Amino acid sequence: MVSQWGIKFAVHLITNHFGKIVAKVCETLLRQGPLTLELLIRFTELSKEHVKNSLLVLIQHNCVQAFICEGGDVDESRVKTQYLVLFDNILHRPRFPKFMEIVLQELDKHCEKVLEGLLRDGRLTLKQMIDRASQGASQENDSAVVADAVRENLCKLLMARYVERCPAAEVTIVEEEIITKKRGAKSDQNFKAPETTIQRVIEAAVPGDAIRFSLTADTGCNSDEETKPADINVAENNEKEQLILWRVNFEEFLRYLRDKLLIENVRARMDDGAATVVRAMLEATRNVDKRVKIENSVPLELDQLFTEVIKTENGLQMTMDRVKAYLVQLGCSSQISFAYTIDLKHIIHLARNEEVESIVLKRYGRDAYRMFRHLSKEKQFCPTDKIAESTLVEKKEAPKLLNRLLKDNYLHMEKLNVSVVGSNKQTQLLMWRVNQPLLWEYVLDEMYHAALNLSLRMAFEQEKDEEILNVPKDKITASEPLQKKYKRLQNVCLLLGSSLLKLDDALMLFHDF
Amino acid sequence: MNRLRESSPQRKRQKVSPSLTNEESILYNLIYSKKDIGIWTGDMKRETNLPVTVFNKTLKELMSKSMIKEVTTIQNKGRKHYMAIEFEPSKEITGGNWYTDGKLDTDFIAALKDVCFKYISKQKVSTLDGFLEWSKKNGIFNSEVTPTQVEDIMKTLVLDDAIVEVTSNGYGDFASIPVGRVCYKCKSNVKVKGELKYGLVPYIPCFACPRISFCSPDGVVSPRTCVYYDKWHVLEVIHI
Numbered sequence: 001m002v003s004q005w006g007i008k009f010a011v012h013l014i015t016n017h018f019g020k021i022v023a024k025v026c027e028t029l030l031r032q033g034p035l036t037l038e039l040l041i042r043f044t045e046l047s048k049e050h051v052k053n054s055l056l057v058l059i060q061h062n063c064v065q066a067f068i069c070e071g072g073d074v075d076e077s078r079v080k081t082q083y084l085v086l087f088d089n090i091l092h093r094p095r096f097p098k099f100m101e102i103v104l105q106e107l108d109k110h111c112e113k114v115l116e117g118l119l120r121d122g123r124l125t126l127k128q129m130i131d132r133a134s135q136g137a138s139q140e141n142d143s144a145v146v147a148d149a150v151r152e153n154l155c156k157l158l159m160a161r162y163v164e165r166c167p168a169a170e171v172t173i174v175e176e177e178i179i180t181k182k183r184g185a186k187s188d189q190n191f192k193a194p195e196t197t198i199q200r201v202i203e204a205a206v207p208g209d210a211i212r213f214s215l216t217a218d219t220g221c222n223s224d225e226e227t228k229p230a231d232i233n234v235a236e237n238n239e240k241e242q243l244i245l246w247r248v249n250f251e252e253f254l255r256y257l258r259d260k261l262l263i264e265n266v267r268a269r270m271d272d273g274a275a276t277v278v279r280a281m282l283e284a285t286r287n288v289d290k291r292v293k294i295e296n297s298v299p300l301e302l303d304q305l306f307t308e309v310i311k312t313e314n315g316l317q318m319t320m321d322r323v324k325a326y327l328v329q330l331g332c333s334s335q336i337s338f339a340y341t342i343d344l345k346h347i348i349h350l351a352r353n354e355e356v357e358s359i360v361l362k363r364y365g366r367d368a369y370r371m372f373r374h375l376s377k378e379k380q381f382c383p384t385d386k387i388a389e390s391t392l393v394e395k396k397e398a399p400k401l402l403n404r405l406l407k408d409n410y411l412h413m414e415k416l417n418v419s420v421v422g423s424n425k426q427t428q429l430l431m432w433r434v435n436q437p438l439l440w441e442y443v444l445d446e447m448y449h450a451a452l453n454l455s456l457r458m459a460f461e462q463e464k465d466e467e468i469l470n471v472p473k474d475k476i477t478a479s480e481p482l483q484k485k486y487k488r489l490q491n492v493c494l495l496l497g498s499s500l501l502k503l504d505d506a507l508m509l510f511h512d513f
Numbered sequence: 514m515n516r517l518r519e520s521s522p523q524r525k526r527q528k529v530s531p532s533l534t535n536e537e538s539i540l541y542n543l544i545y546s547k548k549d550i551g552i553w554t555g556d557m558k559r560e561t562n563l564p565v566t567v568f569n570k571t572l573k574e575l576m577s578k579s580m581i582k583e584v585t586t587i588q589n590k591g592r593k594h595y596m597a598i599e600f601e602p603s604k605e606i607t608g609g610n611w612y613t614d615g616k617l618d619t620d621f622i623a624a625l626k627d628v629c630f631k632y633i634s635k636q637k638v639s640t641l642d643g644f645l646e647w648s649k650k651n652g653i654f655n656s657e658v659t660p661t662q663v664e665d666i667m668k669t670l671v672l673d674d675a676i677v678e679v680t681s682n683g684y685g686d687f688a689s690i691p692v693g694r695v696c697y698k699c700k701s702n703v704k705v706k707g708e709l710k711y712g713l714v715p716y717i718p719c720f721a722c723p724r725i726s727f728c729s730p731d732g733v734v735s736p737r738t739c740v741y742y743d744k745w746h747v748l749e750v751i752h753i
Contacts, residue, residue: 008729268700269677269700271685273685322684325682325683325684326682328682329679329680329682355714357674358714358715359714359715359720361715362715362716362721363715363721363723366673369672369673370669370672370673373672373674374672389609390668391669391672392611392617392622392665392669393617394616394617394619395587395608395617396587446720446725447714447720449719449725449728449729450714450717450719450720450725452729452736453719453725453728453729453736453739454717454718454719454736456730456736456737457718457719457736457737457739457742460736460737495718496718499717499718499719502714502717503714503717503720506714
């Protein structure tokens with residue numbers, strides 16, 4: 001369930017990129033959940049043409065996925081296509097510069113150009129990519145050379161999994177039967193949260209790994225079917241290859257950014273050695289599990305990990321014992337046949353806690369920060385006096401600070417009536433605790449709110465001084481007031497832009513990782 | 514710091530004075546029965562039912578005979594609280610080791626924290642015993658500082674995120690510390706004054722703003738008209 005400010009922020013992004021009509025369709029889908037075309041028209045009160053075109057835009061930019069839900073009591077003749085908005089993909093839009101920077105660092109500027117086209121247009125065929133490149137290239141370049149270069153760059157991007165085949169245009173999911181299970185200890189142990197419609201639709205739409213990242217056109221057949229090489233006509237195949245739609249694989253970029261965060265967090269908390277071990281572990285298991293939200297790293301044997309560690313500059317001086325010692329410090333378990341695994345969820349939780357704590361420090365001061373950290377560590381209800389004693393905060397001040405944190409939803413409080421020993425009197429104890437999952441949701445919503453406000457202010461500042469952007473540079477340098485105004489606008493855009501980028505890092509930490 | 518020497522509560526046997534009047538012994542017995550918790554004058558009046566003038570006179574008499582003493586409570590400093598002379602005020606009354614006259618001794622705590630932090634920064638890694646040994650050897654404190662007090666200080670430094678509690682692995686900085694021993698280490702991202710360097714969002718305009726809950730495009734405060742932004746811009750321009 002997306003929070004209120006999350007929806008507002010997503011709608012703001014879509015309004016900025018595609019206008020108000022598309023944003024209205026998007027907002028309706030975000031607020032109402034998956035809808036059919038008829039219902040969308042009714043809810044948005046827009047014309048059929050407008051809604052249809054808006055959906056096409058959103059699908060082109062990977063923000064909407066169509067699906068059909070079969071099964072249940074629904075009459076088969078009445079089964080209709082529904083449209084599901086992909087909130088995460090909308091939030092990825094301001095991250096495009098980050099994704100391009102990654103490709104520039106990891107691959108080269110030619111691949112970055114191909115990626116830029118895909119980010120700008122959402123979905124492209126190889127032919128469209130070649131056309132795009134041909135327009136930008138000088139006339140001397142032979143079109144065949146350009147085509148080969150684009151093909152090669154696309155191959156590189158596919159190898160690195162930064163680009164993937166577009167998912168099926170429309171998928172069919174079967175409505176799950178509600179099975180009432182017997183309650184008991186055994187069923188509790190095996191309990192797994194049911195998949196949401198979004199998860200099921202996305203999973204069904206994504207092609208199998210074998211063809212998802214393959215440029216060679218074994219098209220026309222299902223990923224489960226076998227293709228006989230003799231049956232494939234080369235010319236026909238090339239033609240089909242040109243028609244395959246490609247898009248950016250956001251998951252891979254998020255995984256890259258998640259790994260970076262994990263490594264830097266360990267470096268800050270521990271040292272370079274520990275960070276080297278974590279990097280090696282993630283690098284060695286990179287192709288085994290490509291998901292972003294995983295609790296533990298893929299198990300790896302010590303020998304394999306050591307081989308990966310000594311490949312790095314920092315790891316060259318490390319001995320096997322030292323790597324083992326770092327693994328112990330990282331709290332790694334080696335229960336599965338001498339293979340080690342790192343608790344990634346724990347590191348992410350630590351990073352989230354650090355973020356929330358730094359907010360508490362800035363807003364409520366050092367005493368409140370100490371009390372908050374104490375409660376975070378205790379993970380249970382604590383009485384006011386005990387908190388003040390453990391954190392060396394004045395006992396009269398402690399309740400005031402705790403109440404401020406409670407008012408702003410940073411703490412949870414319960415009142416407890418206890419009888420005083422040796423008398424009939426009853427006294428009330430205030431018990432405090434940090435409810436992490438609820439708090440993280442609240443902080444995430446605050447982040448969406450701040451991101452929306454920052455974005456609106458940035459647009460306002462640019463709008464306010466729009467005329468100065470159209471003034472020629474030599475005119476600006478000649479006039480002092482103009483120069484001052486220009487410098488101010490530059491600084492404001494720099495500050496707000498960098499703030500938005502930082503806030504986006506925090507958004508990913510709380511929402512995507 | 515001298516107060517630390519008197520901090521351990523010592524109980525003596527109750528001395529029964531034969532020269533007490535009836536009212537005096539009623540009041541004294543009541544105060545004595547409350548032991549190291551003591552009793553407030555309001556409660557005394559209610560429980561003894563003595564007329565106000567008699568009550569005040571009796572209380573004065575007991576004070577002059579040095580049989581009771583006035584103590585300050587951290588719960589209510591304005592209220593007069595009395596206790597038999599034989600008892601030392603309990604932790605509930607004084608607030609504990611770190612309180613003097615019902616007030617948290619922040620100067621003492623800050624001084625101790627500073628010494629501990631500087632020692633760990635210099636040593637890179639230290640155990641609790643290592644610090645105690647060093648402070649004893651160099652006569653850092655005028656009065657005796659107990660291991661529990663140092664432990665309290667280390668814990669608050671950990672909560673301040675100035676130092677971290679780690680287990681020795683026997684390598685590098687931990688070479689002189691046996692493997693598995695709990696020790697304290699300075700955080701690499703802490704400046705000298707213990708100021709945090711990281712944190713993505715607290716310094717972001719809007720997020721740090723206390724009025725964010727009122728601020729929305731159609732709210733009491735709007736991002737377009739917000740006056741605080743100019744403040745942020747000025748501040749940041751100075752930094753640039």
